[in-house]
Amino acid sequence: MIKINQNVQNLKYDSKMTHKYEILIKDGILSIVRDTDVKNFRFLEKFNIEILKIRNIDKQIKLRNVTVRELDLGQQMDEYEYQYRLNLNVDDLELENLEVLNLQYNNLENDQLQNLAKFQKLHTLNVSFNKVDLTYIHNVLSLTKLSMRECGLQNIDQISQLVNLQELDLSTNRNINLTPVQTIKGLINLNISDCNLCQIDQLESLTNLEVLDLSNNKGVYLTPVCKLKSLTKLSLRHCDLKNIGQIVLLTNLKVFDISSNKINITPLNTLVGLIKLDLSMCGLTELSALKPLINLQYLNISFNYFINITELQYLTNITHLNLFWCNLVSICALRPLINLENLNIQNNNIVYLDANFNKMQKLQIFAVGQNRISDFSSINKHKNYNNLDEKGTRCFDTSNQKIPSEEQLFNANKMRRVEGPNIQLKEIQIQQKALKMVLRNFKLQINEATNNARQSEIQFTANVVRLFQQSNQVGFE
Template sequence: MTLKYKDKIVGGNLDIGDWNSGDPDLTSLDFLQKFNISTLTLGKNANIQLKLSSQTITTLKVMYIFNINLDDLELDNLEDLTLINNKLVTTQTQSLSKFKSLKALNISINFIDITHIRNLSGLTKLHMELCDLKTIESIGSLVNLQDLNLSRNKEIDISPLSELVNLRTLDINDCGLKSLCAIRQLINLKGLVLSYNPISDVTILQYLVNITSLELMGCGLVSVFALRELDLERLDISYNRIVYLENLDLHNKRNLVDFQFEQNFIPNFDLVLTHKNYEQFNIFSFDQKEVEINAIYLAEWLRYVENANIAVKQISFKRKTLKQTVFNAKRKINAFLNQIQQNQIQFTTKIVQNIQRMNEQDSFQ
């Protein structure tokens, strides 16, 4: 057995996820001690009864195991344990209490009672995605948690989160949330994922002043005015109902490098632009109404972009729509072009020529 797996050991890591019934007995992996194994991955190992002890394997710190019974694991030194889709039962979650040194635990896609997790007071990272959780009272005492994922638990009560003031990252997307009151006190948060929750009012987020990364996709938002004081680096508000550019106030977002705004209802343009600091900045629309009105809104909004050295890679006004809404269109487009010049916004030559050519066509008369 030692020779069979020796060539799979890389840098203290051993992955024997392809074990099957034809392989040697893996009941005891004491031979790992000879190779100073620190990380062990055992996947697709149905019905294995492992008997491991920290007395014989002192170097093992990280385990990724699937479909394995936990009852015979006595690993006091284990710090990181992943049990994704492990078909855990309640008796096995009781066994988790034995891992006193655990700092990171991932039990996602297991439909279990998490009561005994409260005994893992040293946890700093806990992932419980898609666990059909209804209550999380047992984690309210885990005050050392810094990274928590509770996503896709659709009927969960998140009120105990108010106690976890040391959280740095929190993922509670697709949890059926309608209120964010429970997270108002989490002022140390830096990363927050709230996507696909019906939380049209995000006023509470203004109190989370340390957030730098925020995801709010598909929340039914019509405005992000409450975010105006947050010093964000990443923001995703795609698939909402933000109709007016004046509701998209990002003029003080000097550190914003990744902005996603896809599939909202800004009516008149498709725009992809990059700023000196931006890595990604996308705005896409699909509702083509009131073109002439929002042309000037676009120019006004661009005026607030810091450092005003912008290259617009794509901009289009729908000619067919312009014919249907000709009132003041030419004046609006001229005003837009004047804003570009006044604010020293640099478009690629081809783009400017295209806009000017469109402005001269009959559809603007």
């Protein structure tokens, strides 16, 4: 996310610097995450920094004579406690090369953004989750990307002056009128999810729109949407829709999320260009409409209650398939899906895994928890069994069944020793009274910084400890 020169990279070895500032450098990102003894940021003037991230600083931030191109002062939701307010005034930032500015989750108010227009190269601004409006932002005519999610906006008339906008996020502002948006003809990406919208006729003029998110707008009127022939990505998740017949007009759609709507999916059979489709929680019982969608690669049909899934056998290009909680008793219909890389069949009533499961030689992630499977021999014999953990999460669950032997779960040397620089074994689920709480509350991952395992306060049963002690590369979190 950040590029820095070699001098800054060496900062982490300079005790004179690091005893004053908690400075983290990871993947080329310079991050100042604590303000211990921070008096000012003048030391940054010595370095040719392009991208700078600062977190949890309550001192006044003044940056001058710094070559920063991207400045990230945004907090994350899990770091943010609402009483905190970033001590920042735009006048204290002399950054003539600034192009990207992230200020999300900082309890900012309008007065802190005066003179924002002085950043003549600024093209990307994120002020989401702050108490700000467009009073000063509308003067930054260079903006091409603006995010103002959940800012309590009501009047957005001034947004019409930002004629260069291509990406706009106004989501979770529930009292806005879209009329000013219709004048921004260059918009390519628009997020107006959770805005309490119903009539959206203003969108008809946005003929260049390629990405539109209308999620969580109950009863939204689809006619204007279906006139946007350039759309390639559309989200109508949780819109309380009953009829999607007009969707057949959007022949260029590649990605479509219509989850959490109780609908008849028959019109989908004309959208043969779809690559990614989310139909989770749609109350589906059959899938005949999907048979023509031979270009699908990602399909989520979780939380439906199917009588059968035989139609899936025709979708041989699928690489990612989610069948979580679908009331399935068998996955025999998946035999032809030899291109599967990620398969989730958790929380079903599956008793056994067909021997043809072994033909899915590209499978990297296989989630099979919360079923009635007692025989794991098909998993053990899978050609890619030894490498599953290298590619992603490996998840087993034998609820109310006998726990598989160590040989079944860790049959390969790589699994047993957890070797390799990029392996992440995120979670093992073996639900039985003795192990349930223990194994669901830890993450096991490679500690690339050292070959010595860090101390773990988590208690494991003897068998589990013995399995993992064979590798000194393992760190516990």
